[in-house]
Amino acid sequence: MSSLGDVKPQVMQFTEPLPLRSGARLSDYTLVYETYGTLNAERSNAVLVCHALNASHHVAGTHAGEPRSEGWWDNLIGPGKPLDTDRFFVIGINNPGSCFGSTGPMHVDPATGRVYGADFPVVTVEDWVDAQARLLDRLGIAQLAAVLGGSLGGMQALSWSLRHPDRLRHCIAVATAPNLSAQNIAFNEVARRAIVTDPEFHGGHYYGYRVVPKRGLRVARMIGHITYLSDDAMEAKFGRGLKGGAPGYSTQDIEFEIESYLRHQGDKFSEYFDANTYLLITRALDYFDPAREHGGDLAAAFAGARCKFQLVSFTTDWRFSPERSREIVRALLDNRLDVSYAEIDAPHGHDAFLLDDARYHGVLRARFDNIAKEFAA
Amino acid sequence: MSSLGDVKPQVMQFTEPLPLRSGARLSDYTLVYETYGTLNAERSNAVLVCHALNASHHVAGTHAGEPRSEGWWDNLIGPGKPLDTDRFFVIGINNPGSCFGSTGPMHVDPATGRVYGADFPVVTVEDWVDAQARLLDRLGIAQLAAVLGGSLGGMQALSWSLRHPDRLRHCIAVATAPNLSAQNIAFNEVARRAIVTDPEFHGGHYYGYRVVPKRGLRVARMIGHITYLSDDAMEAKFGRGLKGGAPGYSTQDIEFEIESYLRHQGDKFSEYFDANTYLLITRALDYFDPAREHGGDLAAAFAGARCKFQLVSFTTDWRFSPERSREIVRALLDNRLDVSYAEIDAPHGHDAFLLDDARYHGVLRARFDNIAKEFAA
Numbered sequence: 203m204s205s206l207g208d209v210k211p212q213v214m215q216f217t218e219p220l221p222l223r224s225g226a227r228l229s230d231y232t233l234v235y236e237t238y239g240t241l242n243a244e245r246s247n248a249v250l251v252c253h254a255l256n257a258s259h260h261v262a263g264t265h266a267g268e269p270r271s272e273g274w275w276d277n278l279i280g281p282g283k284p285l286d287t288d289r290f291f292v293i294g295i296n297n298p299g300s301c302f303g304s305t306g307p308m309h310v311d312p313a314t315g316r317v318y319g320a321d322f323p324v325v326t327v328e329d330w331v332d333a334q335a336r337l338l339d340r341l342g343i344a345q346l347a348a349v350l351g352g353s354l355g356g357m358q359a360l361s362w363s364l365r366h367p368d369r370l371r372h373c374i375a376v377a378t379a380p381n382l383s384a385q386n387i388a389f390n391e392v393a394r395r396a397i398v399t400d401p402e403f404h405g406g407h408y409y410g411y412r413v414v415p416k417r418g419l420r421v422a423r424m425i426g427h428i429t430y431l432s433d434d435a436m437e438a439k440f441g442r443g444l445k446g447g448a449p450g451y452s453t454q455d456i457e458f459e460i461e462s463y464l465r466h467q468g469d470k471f472s473e474y475f476d477a478n479t480y481l482l483i484t485r486a487l488d489y490f491d492p493a494r495e496h497g498g499d500l501a502a503a504f505a506g507a508r509c510k511f512q513l514v515s516f517t518t519d520w521r522f523s524p525e526r527s528r529e530i531v532r533a534l535l536d537n538r539l540d541v542s543y544a545e546i547d548a549p550h551g552h553d554a555f556l557l558d559d560a561r562y563h564g565v566l567r568a569r570f571d572n573i574a575k576e577f578a579a
Numbered sequence: 580m581s582s583l584g585d586v587k588p589q590v591m592q593f594t595e596p597l598p599l600r601s602g603a604r605l606s607d608y609t610l611v612y613e614t615y616g617t618l619n620a621e622r623s624n625a626v627l628v629c630h631a632l633n634a635s636h637h638v639a640g641t642h643a644g645e646p647r648s649e650g651w652w653d654n655l656i657g658p659g660k661p662l663d664t665d666r667f668f669v670i671g672i673n674n675p676g677s678c679f680g681s682t683g684p685m686h687v688d689p690a691t692g693r694v695y696g697a698d699f700p701v702v703t704v705e706d707w708v709d710a711q712a713r714l715l716d717r718l719g720i721a722q723l724a725a726v727l728g729g730s731l732g733g734m735q736a737l738s739w740s741l742r743h744p745d746r747l748r749h750c751i752a753v754a755t756a757p758n759l760s761a762q763n764i765a766f767n768e769v770a771r772r773a774i775v776t777d778p779e780f781h782g783g784h785y786y787g788y789r790v791v792p793k794r795g796l797r798v799a800r801m802i803g804h805i806t807y808l809s810d811d812a813m814e815a816k817f818g819r820g821l822k823g824g825a826p827g828y829s830t831q832d833i834e835f836e837i838e839s840y841l842r843h844q845g846d847k848f849s850e851y852f853d854a855n856t857y858l859l860i861t862r863a864l865d866y867f868d869p870a871r872e873h874g875g876d877l878a879a880a881f882a883g884a885r886c887k888f889q890l891v892s893f894t895t896d897w898r899f900s901p902e903r904s905r906e907i908v909r910a911l912l913d914n915r916l917d918v919s920y921a922e923i924d925a926p927h928g929h930d931a932f933l934l935d936d937a938r939y940h941g942v943l944r945a946r947f948d949n950i951a952k953e954f955a956a
Binding site (some may be wrong): 217223224225226259266320322323382384385387389390391392394395396398399400401406417420421424425427428431432436437438439441442449451452453454457458460461464465468478481482485488489491 | 601602603606697700701758759760761762764765766769770771772773775776777778783794797798801802804805808813814816818819821826828829830831834835838841842846855858859862865867868871894897
């Protein structure tokens with residue numbers, strides 16, 4: 203249950219082209235966003251919440267008339283919640299390239315008059331951060347109290363501290379990493395191959411064929427889900443449970459409960475997610491690597507950062523393990539930056555960052571309480 | 580380089596139906612096998628080597644006129660090697676359902692006169708062990724000096740100790756598990772979905788269409804490869820290396836070296852492996868669970884075992900981790916069975932069982948030296 207109640211997405215048009223890291227530009231684009239709470243007179247209580255792979259600007263609250271439409275981080279954000287909308291002005295922005303309203307591959311390229319499809323420019327974490335900054339310019343927010351994100355959202359929070367060091371006072375990065383490991387990239391690549399080799403992908407121009415590469419999307423989502431859950435959580439939840447109680451000896455029918463769960467997740471995902479967006483967002487993950495321009499020296503990458511940092515990781519997260527967060531913490535400490543780090547003993551794997559764990563939410567609540575003191579004083 | 584030289588596959592026909600665990604029967608089937616070394620007069624020096632998912636009866640030596648045709652465990656088996664063919668009579672058997680010569684889904688069902696395809700009966704580890712036992716009957720081998728296997732092959736070795744406890748003196752099970760975890764099953768299921776949903780799978784009857792569901796096989800193999808390698812090994816071998824040196828900003832082209840490696844592995848595999856076989860063998864993995872009939876009590880499952888055991892695991896194997904081998908060791912010890920266990924500190928992940936690691940091969944060499952003393956004395 204959301205305690206924020208109904209919220210409404212808003213739309214902002216941008217005519218000035220956004221220069222992208224690839225060298226391309228995004229012209230005449232739209233960003234969809236939501237805000238919760240009230241911007242104070244000093245414009246100092248704004249918190250930007252960055253979304254991960256399959257999420258959106260709809261971070262908290264519900265959409266009127268839509269049952270079960272709670273935002274993806276509704277357990278964290280709302281009146282009296284750890285990120286308290288009675289004190290903070292919270293902003294969620296759908297990133298360009300996504301499929302929840304902001305300009306993406308399913309929209310018409312103004313330069314050609316045709317749907318972008320696979321020709322949508324490759325977008326990076328840095329591009330998203332720049333797009334978000336422009337939207338904040340238009341909202342008249344010069345400096346954010348904090349940028350908060352988990353997983354890929356955490357990468358955006360980190361990138362904010364590098365690209366716009368004076369525009370945020372706190373960076374809160376949860377269950378994230380300074381870059382993807384070879385294994386992380388490998389999982390992304392298998393998911394992409396499943397999509398790209400689906401005959402209904404049509405080279406990324408499937409919209410014109412009125413089909414969707416659902417087979418590829420299903421497989422991609424199933425792979426993703428395995429990496430989101432810890433081995434132990436999967437064992438505890440499904441184990442070797444048989445759907446029918448006894449083996450049916452079939453290679454194609456569902457035998458084990460875990461199969462049923464994964465197929466269901468894959469089916470659901472293929473109904474609402476866009477295949478080109480999946481490619482774009484996994485690539486943004488692959489490319490993120492702030493140390494790269496500094497010869498692999500992450501501490502050098504953070505040399506220009508000025509905000510305070512809160513890092514959080516989860517012990518059973520094998521996608522972005524605590525060790526990856528510790529790499530970031532070390533790089534920040536090397537720069538004598540103000541950093542707090544919480545390693546939460548949670549059984550849920552990477553998914554833990556979306557769940558309502560008392561110790562985890564306690565850390566974030568304490569952090570936001572302290573941040574609120576800065577502008578309440 | 581093989582030191583065994585050229586070897587020849589042999590073929591054995593079976594007319595008596597093989598009853599399968601599913602309740603079905605396999606009639607009029609063929610098994611392909613190879614033997615190396617010489618069976619001694621007492622018929623006491625035979626070692627059966629069981630193969631894993633994508634391997635075959637061709638365990639060691641080369642096939643005449645075929646370059647690079649060394650058997651899959653040639654580094655371990657041959658004259659003077661840890662499993663010394665100057666002392667042992669080594670047997671490799673291709674399991675039914677596989678795609679390397681023994682009766683499988685690409686062959687004609689004698690009952691219908693049509694190619695089996697997806698109608699090939701589901702085979703289990705236990706069925707394979709029984710089929711192997713029948714072949715040994717025909718070779719006049721009442722008792723094996725040892726059964727050796729890694730991964731799925733290790734499950735067959737364990738199953739031998741349960742189904743035919745008097746027919747082996749040693750069970751050597753490497754990098755294996757007492758059953759698959761939910762996560763193991765999950766990876767298998769994603770691979771199967773990739774194959775089954777490939778439009779060229781045609782419900783498993785693709786042979787008649789003269790196509791092969793290569794897209795699905797490629798994705799399946801890519802997923803498999805991720806689980807065979809350790810995170811660290813992948814990081815050391817590929818890291819975040821870019822194929823072109825700098826990012827090309829593409830969602831579909833190869834950017835990272837790990838992508839190139841995985842695509843290559845997938846392509847190769849799809850050229851020679853059979854899709855129905857992939858389904859059958861992953862299902863045999865899923866179903867293996869000797870504790871199941873004993874209310875989940877693995878020690879109870881091993882109550883009838885009488886041979887000596889050697890277990891080996893590898894520290895970085897996250898597919899079948901050392902903890903899974905320790906579960907087996909504990910169950911064997913609970914039965915006061917003779918068990919040795921070696922946990923090898925190796926960086927290669929699950930693949931380590933196929934590699935020439937000095938400590939690992941040292942353990943097996945010592946074991947086989949001791950076994951040879953039993954019949955040399």
